[in-house]
Amino acid sequence: MALTRALLGAANLSRSVKITSKSFPAFPRHFHLSNCALAERLYTDKHEWVEVTGKIGIVGISHYAQEALGDVVYAQLPDVNTVLKQKDECGALESVKAASEIYSPISGKVVEKNGDVEEKPSLINTDCYAKGWLFKVEIENNGEIKELMTEDQYKEFLKTAESH
Amino acid sequence: MALIQRSCVRVNALISRITKNSYSTASTKQDNIKKSVFISQSKDIYTNLALEDWLYKNYDFTNNHVLMLWQNDPCVVIGRHQNPWLEANVNNLPLISEQGVQLARRNSGGGTVYHDNGNLNLTFFTPREQYNRKYNLEIISRSLFREYNLRVDISPREDLVIREYKVSGTAAKLGRTAAYHHCTLLVNVNKVDLSLALQKPEVDIKTTATKSVKSKIINLCEENPRVEMKNLMKAVGWEYMRTDPLKLIDGGKELANNQNGFQLINPTDDWFPGLNEIRNELVSWNWQYGKTPKFNIIKSFKIPEYLHEGYDVNEDLKVTMEVENGKISDVVLYIPPGLSTSGFSGNANVITSLIGHSFSDEALSGLEMMIGGLVSEKDRFVSECLKQVMISV
Missing domain, CATH: 3.30.390.50 (CO dehydrogenase flavoprotein, C-terminal domain)
Structure with a gap:
């Protein structure tokens, strides 16, 4: 048996890009998980969350948002090195025939996207605060974080939003 | 007011943009919401998709809900996250129908559909909070019953069906402030061209792309030969305007007459600055094929x-x-x-x-x-x- 692979030229290039996109040794996945309890999760009024550790913010959507969407069947996430401004449209989640835009809760450069979620979008439904994270951003402006809601404020916000 | 608006859509849109902030702080009351029915004068799929996107991006729907009615020359329209090679008969599209079939990728989710002049497209624009597919489909269903005595149901997949046959396909896009739900309505589509255009290759393709669900279809005119495009547009438009904007309550002629009415839209860059740019993007290889999921x-x-x-x-x-x-x-x-x-x-x-x-x-x-x-x-x-x-x- 032999596998002949075209490894030259552009193939190499694309492979090396793939490697860089997954090789941020400073932030292996277990790092994020183990810090879940420590880092505070902050929320936007559009139901995105961001968890800040040092200069890096991990972004996802809230339990409320995933429930409202229903079964997510496709996740289009921003590519690594994309520079985002707060509230920029940066991807989309598709569920039951609807494409919902993803907006960045903070400004900064995308340093990693969650390949597992791209492969298995249902992770957003089953585990939106851990395995279902979407992308990581190198935060540009710490001031923006201060304007986001804390967990308690967000819960309060959901209550008032629902009572309307 | 209605008369002025008829010819001033562009101005209206600009004003809406300027006053967006002051509007959105005011609470939405149904009395404040007026409805408009826009009828696109273009039959070009890319122009119409561009118009839809332009309205979605620039128009303030807080106090003005819009139903856009539009038709296209033969085309296959794939969902935002779909694979054209898997969904359409890509290589043979230019050979199907007299003028050939265009391929387009839209911004909304969902599966692949075929359009021609026997098909009516309806786009319901609202603020995101008022996005409600059931409400929209119900309006279409009610109008078909009122005008043609046709019984059309809403299926669990939120499609319009006559018995087990689909007469409409639905998709939607939700943004930060605005949202739209659009759907097709098969009036007298060429079913032979439809099935040729959507013929799928028998190949093994592995992908996470959204796959279409194949369904049996029927034209409305097969159920009732009286169904005719112009009349249908009028019927759906009136049903839309006579229905309360937030609840499915019939307000009759009185409510309908209180709305902004029908407006013919000429989608050009003069009226909608930036429209050509959006259209160019939709026509590009990078959007149509390049956006295909791996x-x-x-x-x-x-x-x-x-x-x-x-x-x-x-x-x-x-x-x-x-x-x-x-x-x-x-x-x-x-x-x-x-x-x-x-x-x-x-x-x-x-x-x-x-x-x-x-x-x-x-x-x-x-x-x-x-x-x-x-x-x-x-x-x-x-x-x-x-x-x-x-x-x-």
């Missing part, structure tokens, strides 16, 4: 006996092409045991020449040029297989 296409080939060279060959040659952003990113050949030792590997230059080229037109023409120069029969066979992978979809 996929692998796999195909097996029997190896002809004259190439066995005395080896016992029980397996097929298997080609896997990986396509990312519409371009070939990797090619893997599986060569059966035995044959590989005989130097059966495919020509490295030929294989590498495919990498980085767009699937399949660009890569295919490059390959055609190289095949002619190949001396070895094995290399020619492998190259022919590579070609088959690309023309099979």
Whole structure:
């Protein structure tokens, strides 16, 4: 048996890009998980969350948002090195025939996207605060974080939003 | 007011943009919401999709809900996260129907649909908070009953159906402030062209892209021959305007007369600044094909006996092409045991020449040029297989 692979030229290039996109040794996945309890999760009024550790913010959507969407069947996430401004449209989640835009809760450069979620979008439904994270951003402006809601404020916000 | 608005959509949109902030702080009361029915004068799919996107991005729907009615010349419209090679008869589209069939990728989710002049498209624009597909479908269903005595139900998948036959396909896009739900309505679509255009290749494609659900369809005119396009547009438009904007309550003629009415829209860049730019993007290869979610296409080939060279060959040659952003990113050949030792590997230059080229037109023409120069029969066979992978979809 032999596998002949075209490894030259552009193939190499694309492979090396793939490697860089997954090789941020400073932030292996277990790092994020183990810090879940420590880092505070902050929320936007559009139901995105961001968890800040040092200069890096991990972004996802809230339990409320995933429930409202229903079964997510496709996740289009921003590519690594994309520079985002707060509230920029940066991807989309598709569920039951609807494409919902993803907006960045903070400004900064995308340093990693969650390949597992791209492969298995249902992770957003089953585990939106851990395995279902979407992308990581190198935060540009710490001031923006201060304007986001804390967990308690967000819960309060959901209550008032629902009572309307 | 209605008269002025009829010719001032652009101005209206600009004013809406300027006053957006002051509007959104005011609470939405149903009395404040007026409804408009826009009828696009274009039959070009790209122009209409651009108009839809323009309205979604620029219009303030807080106090003005909009129903846009539009029709297209023959085209296949795939969902935002779909694979055109998997969903449409891509290679033969120009040969179907008298004028050929265009291919377009829309911004909303969902599956692939076919449009022609026998099809009506309806886009319901609202603020995101008021996005409600059931409400919209119910309005269509009510109008068909009122006007034609047709019973059309809403299926659990939120499609409009007559018995088990679909008469409409639905998709939606939700943004930060605005949202739209659009759907097709089959009036007297050419079903032969439809099935030819949506004919799918029998190939093994591995992808996370959204797949279409194939359904049996029926034209409204098959149920009631009185259904005619212009009249139908009028019927749906009136039903929309006579229905309360937030609840499914019939307000009769009185409510209908209180709305902004029907407005003919001429989608040009003069009226909608930036429209051409959106259209150019929709027409581009990068959007139509380049946005295809990553996929692998796999195909097996029997190896002809004259190439066995005395080896016992029980397996097929298997080609896997990986396509990312519409371009070939990797090619893997599986060569059966035995044959590989005989130097059966495919020509490295030929294989590498495919990498980085767009699937399949660009890569295919490059390959055609190289095949002619190949001396070895094995290399020619492998190259022919590579070609088959690309023309099979």
